[in-house]
Amino acid sequence: MKALTASINTGRATRRREEAAALSEPLWLEWLALAGVLGFATWLLGARGVWALLLRSDPTGITLVIIVVFATATLWCGTRSRQLQRERRALAHADDAPGAGWAADYLAALAGPAPDHDTALDLLLERTHGPHGTAWWVNGIQLKLGLLGKVIGFSILALTIGNAPSFDASQSQELLRSLTTGLGVALLTTMVGLVGNILLGLQLTRLDRYADLLVADVQRLGLAARGAEPTP
Numbered sequence: 001m002k003a004l005t006a007s008i009n010t011g012r013a014t015r016r017r018e019e020a021a022a023l024s025e026p027l028w029l030e031w032l033a034l035a036g037v038l039g040f041a042t043w044l045l046g047a048r049g050v051w052a053l054l055l056r057s058d059p060t061g062i063t064l065v066i067i068v069v070f071a072t073a074t075l076w077c078g079t080r081s082r083q084l085q086r087e088r089r090a091l092a093h094a095d096d097a098p099g100a101g102w103a104a105d106y107l108a109a110l111a112g113p114a115p116d117h118d119t120a121l122d123l124l125l126e127r128t129h130g131p132h133g134t135a136w137w138v139n140g141i142q143l144k145l146g147l148l149g150k151v152i153g154f155s156i157l158a159l160t161i162g163n164a165p166s167f168d169a170s171q172s173q174e175l176l177r178s179l180t181t182g183l184g185v186a187l188l189t190t191m192v193g194l195v196g197n198i199l200l201g202l203q204l205t206r207l208d209r210y211a212d213l214l215v216a217d218v219q220r221l222g223l224a225a226r227g228a229e230p231t232p
Contacts, residue, residue, distance in 0.1 A: 025210065025213075026085070027081045027084060027085045027088075027206070027207075027210050028078075028081050028082045028085045030081070030206070031077060031078045031081040031082075031203070032078075034203070035074070035078060038074065038199075054188055054192070057181075057184045057185070057188055058149070058184070058185055058188050058189060059181070059185070060149060060152055060185055060189070062145055062146075062148060062149040062152070062185075062189045063149070063188055063189055063192050065145060066142050066145050066146065066189070066192045066193050066196055067192065067196070069138060069141060069142055069145070069196070070142060070196040070199070070200055073135060073138050073139065073200050074199075074200065074203065076135065077135070077200070077203040077204065077207060080131065080132075080135075080207055081206075081207060081210070084128070084207065084210050084211060084214060085210075086101075087101050087102050087103070087128075087214060088210075088214055088217070090102075090103065090104070091103040091214070091217055091218060091221065102124060102127050102128065102218070103217075103218045103221060105123070105124075106120050106121075106123070106124045106218050106222060107218075107221065107222055109123070110222050121219070124215060124218060125215060128211040128214055128215055129208065129211050129215075132204060132207060132208055132211070135200075135204050135207075136204055138200075139197055139200045139201055139204060140197075142193045142196040142197045142200065143193050143194065143197045144193075145189065145193055146189050146190045146191075146192060146193020146194060146197075147190065147193070148189070149185055149186065149188070149189020149190065149193070150186045150187075150189060150190045151186075152185060152186075152189075153182045153183060153184070153185030153186025153187070153189065154182065154183075154186050155182070156181060156182030156185060157182035157183055157186070158182075
């Protein structure tokens with residue numbers, strides 16, 4: 001009777017894994033689609049001369065720094081999405097390749113002598129969510145760089161007005177050019193920082209959600225495996 005119950009539980013766990021594999025979300029393909037859209041937008045803005053205008057209008061170079069940070073973080077999100085999807089696939093095929101992946105390490109810790117479930121779960125969460133904390137910090141850096149550019153831009157604006165000896169008509173054109181430079185730095189860096197923060201935050205939110213589902217599936221599999229063990 002115990003063997004029959006264990007066989008039924010094992011069959012249910014196998015069906016759950018097969019259903020999880022069928023319903024697994026294509027995170028890597030989603031990121032590739034987003035990367036394609038971003039690549040096309042980059043080409044279109046370059047063809048329209050927007051990138052040259054942005055970089056030429058910001059003598060501080062903060063706009064370029066924000067763009068580099070966003071591009072690097074986006075590439076990291078692509079690598080991370082591929083890794084998470086690979087671990088989700090390894091979970092779905094745990095019977096075919098036992099001992100491979102984060103789920104296998106978690107189940108091995110549960111099956112070991114005197115298992116510490118909390119420690120095993122902490123290790124799993126560190127693998128699935130740990131690197132995302134640094135990525136969210138980098139995402140906040142974009143916004144802070146935009147605010148820094150805003151402060152610098154308005155500082156240039158204030159210094160230009162303060163150092164102006166007079167508002168003669170002969171100096172109005174040069175003064176107006178200096179004021180426009182400071183205002184342009186403030187607005188452009190803030191805009192680029194906000195756009196980068198929104199787009200990168202969208203990617204990181206998707207990664208966090210996918211990692212949450214992965215942890216839930218691994219825990220569900222662990223509960224099913226423990227329920228399938230014959231009681232002494």
